[in-house]
Each structure stands twice: as structure tokens, then as C-alpha cells.
Amino acid sequence: MNVPARFSETGLLDGRVALVTGGAAGIGLGLTTAMARHGATVVLASRSAEVGEAAAAGLRDEGLQAVWIRCDVTTPEEVSVAVTATVEAHGRLDCFIHNALDGSVVGPLEEATDEGWATLAATSVRASYDCARIAHPHLQATGGSLILLTSAAGMEGSAARPLYAMAKAAQRGFAKGLAAEWGPDGIRVNCIAPVAMTPALDGAIRRDPSLGERLVARTPLGRIGDPVHDVGPVAVFLAGDLARHVTGQTLVVDGGGFRGL
Amino acid sequence: MVEPGRDPATSSGGSPGLDAIGPGFRTAVGLLGVPDLVVHVPTVTDGPVAITDQSPDGWAAACEAPMVEAIGVARAVGDLIGSQPANGVARRLVWILPTTALGGSAGFVGVGAAGEGIRALAKGAARQWGPSCTTTVLAVSPALLFDGEGPSDEGSLSPPALGGPGDPATDLADLVDLLADPRSRFTTGGTLVADGGTWMAP
Numbered sequence: 001m002n003v004p005a006r007f008s009e010t011g012l013l014d015g016r017v018a019l020v021t022g023g024a025a026g027i028g029l030g031l032t033t034a035m036a037r038h039g040a041t042v043v044l045a046s047r048s049a050e051v052g053e054a055a056a057a058g059l060r061d062e063g064l065q066a067v068w069i070r071c072d073v074t075t076p077e078e079v080s081v082a083v084t085a086t087v088e089a090h091g092r093l094d095c096f097i098h099n100a101l102d103g104s105v106v107g108p109l110e111e112a113t114d115e116g117w118a119t120l121a122a123t124s125v126r127a128s129y130d131c132a133r134i135a136h137p138h139l140q141a142t143g144g145s146l147i148l149l150t151s152a153a154g155m156e157g158s159a160a161r162p163l164y165a166m167a168k169a170a171q172r173g174f175a176k177g178l179a180a181e182w183g184p185d186g187i188r189v190n191c192i193a194p195v196a197m198t199p200a201l202d203g204a205i206r207r208d209p210s211l212g213e214r215l216v217a218r219t220p221l222g223r224i225g226d227p228v229h230d231v232g233p234v235a236v237f238l239a240g241d242l243a244r245h246v247t248g249q250t251l252v253v254d255g256g257g258f259r260g261l
Numbered sequence: 262m263v264e265p266g267r268d269p270a271t272s273s274g275g276s277p278g279l280d281a282i283g284p285g286f287r288t289a290v291g292l293l294g295v296p297d298l299v300v301h302v303p304t305v306t307d308g309p310v311a312i313t314d315q316s317p318d319g320w321a322a323a324c325e326a327p328m329v330e331a332i333g334v335a336r337a338v339g340d341l342i343g344s345q346p347a348n349g350v351a352r353r354l355v356w357i358l359p360t361t362a363l364g365g366s367a368g369f370v371g372v373g374a375a376g377e378g379i380r381a382l383a384k385g386a387a388r389q390w391g392p393s394c395t396t397t398v399l400a401v402s403p404a405l406l407f408d409g410e411g412p413s414d415e416g417s418l419s420p421p422a423l424g425g426p427g428d429p430a431t432d433l434a435d436l437v438d439l440l441a442d443p444r445s446r447f448t449t450g451g452t453l454v455a456d457g458g459t460w461m462a463p
Contacts, residue, residue, distance in 0.1 A: 108339070108389055109332065109335045109336050109339045109382075109385070109386060109389060110336055110339040110340055112279060112332055112336055113279070114278050114279050114280075117279065117329065117332060121325060121328070125324055125325060125328070125374060125378070126320070126325065128374075129312065129315075129317075129320045129324070129371075132312055133312060133313055133315075136312075136313050153381075154377070154381050155381070156384060157381050157382075157383070157384020157385040157386075157387065157388055157450060158381075158384075158385050158388065159385055159388035159389040161385075162335075162381075162382060162385030162386065162389065163332065163382075163385075165381045165382075165384070165385050166328065166332070166378045166379070166381045166382045166385065167378065168381070169377040169378045169380060169381030170324070170328065170374040170375060170377055170378030170381075171374070172377055173362060173365060173373040173374040173375070173376055173377025173378065174324075174370055174371075174373070174374035174377075175365075176364060176365025176373060176377075177361070177365030177366055177367065177369060177370035177371075177372075177373035177374065178312060178365070178370050179365065180364075180365050180366055180367040181311060181312060181367035181368065181370060248365065
């Protein structure tokens, strides 16, 4: 199946500034790449300087506007520093995307531990709360938007990763309530629920080739999505004026595998 | 019926941890025998509180503590399933949540987030446990769960089709009886909306 090598630049996000947590790798890098190619200045907020600087440099090599800044979303002070630095350097914040997650907790419910849940909750529900509060005044100033990365697992439930699904569902519930709360402030809040070929998924498929076959088999569009070309444009849409009357929604970007909404 | 969600220790903002439910649950099982039905009513915190005004402790009480409670309940039930096979007797775990979990509500962001999380937990438990224990979420009018000011039924422009939020002692109890009946054994993981016909999901 032919997939376009890249989208042409549209200028949909010209003059806009977007900060993406976990924006230097995987799905997050897909979001930042697509948004930058459509005109945004992107801030890749992540923990690893080595990975983040390299990713930002790669985007700049394309002639795009991209910088990396250190940000551990489990530390609200670091989120605050990242947001403040972004606004000081670029004058505004139009879109905050919370994508980062430590979602390594797997296994049945009976094996759930306080430590495992705490790690997952810190980067999902608690980080959503912290990021939202810190970004609020800046998003209100620009009439911007908050986007959370969630998962179809949060809507379907998962026997293999029940706590991951729970955390992702909670983020979706967070977005719905916050959309109602922040609508009067002119801030839109939405979710993206992607399935795409990231290094993590590629690794999982290498370990279990049947996983890739099962994923493709349940996908009407017949392939696993690409972070830049399939998921990224949805963030471009949600962050831009074309979606100015869209809030409280979840866009599932998985080739049609989940159709339950 | 087990209703551990009203422990004041969980509403102060601090989470008691996943093990808080287990000992009490096991004691109840020891005294009363293995239950065919467990009903959990997660803590809800009154409001409204804007997220920008909500303290970290307030957020923990509204969102994180109810999810920890729910995981603790699920884990306790899961342990029971593992230790005492049902031997053909239907078992069900029911969570009762406000419909705020479905549509979200301004001022109650944490409540809605926890509710959606618990709905996903119910689905995951259903997929994991299969016929050993079925699960259901009952989504009810917020008016039945909040002691103080709760979310309005703003999810619909229309009043409840059946005229009101319902009576827990009759309307909801009958539904729970229905879910406890073995004839309900083929439904699991779903959300049953019992709010008198306000929220009608697409």
C-alpha cells in the first residue's frame, strides 16, 4: 500500500508554538515533526538531552523551527520551567500536548503493586493535572488547545494491561471534563488515540511477530500507522483553526481498528 | 454489599494504597462466606472546584484515591476468584458511578477522570476473569451520589425521560438484583446507564 512520503507544508500552524511532552521520540516525535512541517515552532520536552537534542537538530536540519528542553512530567517544577522558557523564548504557547508516559506496567490485576501504579499514575493522570494547570494561563492568552494522548485500550479495556488502560481512560475522562470547564476560557481540550509503528512497537513485534499480524488483521486500512504521516496530521488539525469548534473529543487514529465511539 | 469508598482516610487526599481493601474484604468473606455479588461505590468529592484552583491533595482525593480504591477492590475480588472457584455460581462485581464519568462536567474533572478510569478497569477485569466473575458499571444520576453540590445533568438538554434520578432503594436495588441473578451471566464489562433517561449514549 502506498503511503505518501510526506505531507506538503500547509502553513496551518504558521506562527504557532507547540510544546509536546515526550516529543523527541516515538509518537511524540511524529507529532512534533508534523506540526513543525505545517509551520509551528515546536518544543520537544523530554528527559534525555542526548535523544532530545538529536531529535530537535534533525528537525532543524529540515529547516524547521524546533528546540529541545528538559522536562520530567512527574516534577511540576520542571513542567513550569519548560512552559515559562517556551513563552519567554517564543512569545506564546498555542498548544500543549501531553504525550509522555511511563506505561511499562503489565500483568493481571492481582499482581498490581502500589509502586507500579504510582509510576503509571504519575506520568498519566497526575501529570495531566499538573501540565493543564501550568499551561492554562498561556493557552487562555492565545485561545489555544490542550491535547492528551490516550489509547483505544482505555475504551476497550485490556486483560494484559488493565492498569495502563485505566490510566489512559482516566486521561480521556479528564479531557472531557476539562473541555467543559475551559470552553468559556476559549481553550479546547481533545485526545488522540493512536496506533502507530514506534520503536517500542517495532521491538514488541520483533519479539512476537504474530502481534504485527494481529494488529494488521484488525485494521481495515490494512497497515500499522506512521507517527509522522498518519498521527501527526491529526495533531495539526486539532491544534489549528480548522478544529476551532472541536473540544472534548477523542480522535482514534488507528486505521479503523477501534470503531466503538 | 461492600462499600469501602466512604473511608474518611481516602477523602483527605492521601491514598491508603492498594492493600487497604484486602484485609477488610477477607474478614467479611470469613464472616459471611463467599459473596455472589460485590458492589463498590467509589468515593466522590463534592464541588465544584476548577482545576486551576484545585490543590494537589484535592486532586488526589477527587481522582487518584477512587482509582486506587477500585484497583484494590478488583484485586481483592481477583484473589478470591483464584482461591475459591465459583463452582458454577455466578459472581459479579458492580461499580456504581455518576454519569459524570461518561460526559465530564466542569468543576468535577477529577471525578470524571476517575470514573472513566474505573470503567476501563471494569472492562479489563471482565476480559481477564471471563466467566469466573463478571463485571458491570452502573452509571447513575450524580444526584444519588453527591452529599453536597454535585454535577448537574448538563449532558442533556432534556429532563430525565422517566421523570427523575430514581430511588436507590427500589430502582437501583432492583437492577442490582437483576445483575446478581444467574440469568444475567452473559453480560460483562459493560456500562448500564440507570439515570432515568438523561444520558443516552450514541
